Amino acid sequence: QSVLTQPPSASGTPGQRVTISCSGSSSNIGSNTVNWYQQLPGTAPKLLIYSNNQRPSGVPDRFSGSKSGTSASLAISGLQSEDEADYYCAAWDDSLNGHVVFGGGTKLTVL
Amino acid sequence: QVQLQESGPGLVKPSETLSLTCTVSGGSISSYYWSWIRQPAGKGLEWIGRIYTSGSTNYNPSLKSRVTMSVDTSKNQFSLKLSSVTAADTAVYYCARETEYCSGGSCYLGFGYWGQGTLVTVSS
Numbered sequence: 143q144s145v146l147t148q149p150p151s152a153s154g155t156p157g158q159r160v161t162i163s164c165s166g167s168s169s170n171i172g173s174n175t176v177n178w179y180q181q182l183p184g185t186a187p188k189l190l191i192y193s194n195n196q197r198p199s200g201v202p203d204r205f206s207g208s209k210s211g212t213s214a215s216l217a218i219s220g221l222q223s224e225d226e227a228d229y230y231c232a233a234w235d236d237s238l239n240g241h242v243v244f245g246g247g248t249k250l251t252v253l
Numbered sequence: 254q255v256q257l258q259e260s261g262p263g264l265v266k267p268s269e270t271l272s273l274t275c276t277v278s279g280g281s282i283s284s285y286y287w288s289w290i291r292q293p294a295g296k297g298l299e300w301i302g303r304i305y306t307s308g309s310t311n312y313n314p315s316l317k318s319r320v321t322m323s324v325d326t327s328k329n330q331f332s333l334k335l336s337s338v339t340a341a342d343t344a345v346y347y348c349a350r351e352t353e354y355c356s357g358g359s360c361y362l363g364f365g366y367w368g369q370g371t372l373v374t375v376s377s
Contacts, residue, residue, distance in 0.1 A: 144297060177363045179298075186347055186367035187298065192354045193361040230298055232364075238314040242288070242300040 145170065146231050146245035153251040159219040162248045164231035166212050170243050174234040176214040178207055181228040181247075190229070191216060218250070226252045255280040257348050257368035265342075265375050271335040275348030275368060282306055282329045286351040288364065289322070289333045291344040299344075303351070304331055338375045345370040 147165040154160040164176065178191035189198055191207035194214060206217045214233075218225055231245040261273035275287065288303040302312035304322040312320050316335070324331040335342060352365030 175361055177361075179364070181298075186370055187364070188367075189352075189354075189363045189365050192363040193356060193359070196354065196356045196361070198354055198363070198365070232298075232300075240311055241313050242303075244298045244300060247297040 144246035145235060145243035146233065148229075148231060148245035148248045150246065151249050151251065153253055154218075154221045155253045156221055156223060158221045159217060160221060160250065161218075162216045162229050162231075162250070164214045164216070164245050166214075166233060166243070168212060169237045170212075170233040170235040171209065171214055172212040173236055176207065176209050177232045178205075178214075178216045179230045179232065181230065183227070187230065221252055223252050226250055255350065255366045257350065257366055259346060259348050259368045259371040261371065261373070263372060263374060265338055265373060266377050267339055267375055268337055271333070271338050271342060271373055271375070273333045273346055273348075273371065273373070274330050275332070277329045277331075277350070282324065282326055282331065286362065287324065287331045288349045288351065290347045290349055290364070291342075292347070292370075293341075293344040296344075301333065301335070301346075340375050343373065343375045345372050 175193045179187035180190045181187040194209040195207040228247045235243045256278045258276045265271045283306045286303045289301040304310045319336045321334040347370045348368045349364040350366040351362040353360045
């Protein structure tokens with residue numbers, strides 16, 4: 143049972159826009175920024191979004207993030223086949239001396 | 254380019270201690286947070302804990318009683334020990350570096366560098 147809640151799966155066709163939600167609480171998303179990671183099959187995760195909505199250098203602007211209250215979302219526009227991957231949200235949690243919490247992950251399928 | 258490489262036994266017996274080392278190349282280990290993250294087969298990511306090069310640590314509360322992390326700046330390495338392992342500790346273990354990303358005058362941390370991961374199986 144992950145501290146942050148994500149839907150286990152999402153899907154879309156090429157060119158579509160899809161969104162993935164991430165729900166937390168006041169001790170994590172409600173008081174800290176959210177990062178998103180993309181994990182392609184058989185590889186280590188890659189940072190996709192930091193500080194709720196910022197993209198590291200090299201990440202296409204098709205990827206965007208937002209946060210409101212204790213929830214966050216990742217949006218992917220102009221869906222491409224290479225976007226098929228697992229996506230994880232993460233945030234710092236202020237409880238119990240502080241620790242990082244991840245969502246359970248969302249498997250994105252490009253139909 | 255910073256690279257991280259995990260090393261250690263791929264098989265650990267139940268009740269024993271899992272020991273892994275992460276070797277950092279292409280950059281200094283100093284002045285960063287270094288984390289261990291694991292992923293059971295077919296499941297999500299679980300943060301185990303982190304260590305700063307000063308030696309200060311933060312651990313996952315659910316694992317805290319069994320986790321010890323250390324850093325050796327002379328070797329550019331940091332390590333994980335997880336005691337009293339069970340089959341539930343079988344996973345791919347990643348080491349990662351928190352990197353500072355700055356935007357609009359503020360900076361934030363994210364796991365910017367990862368090792369390739371190493372599979373540790375707990376079995377007799």
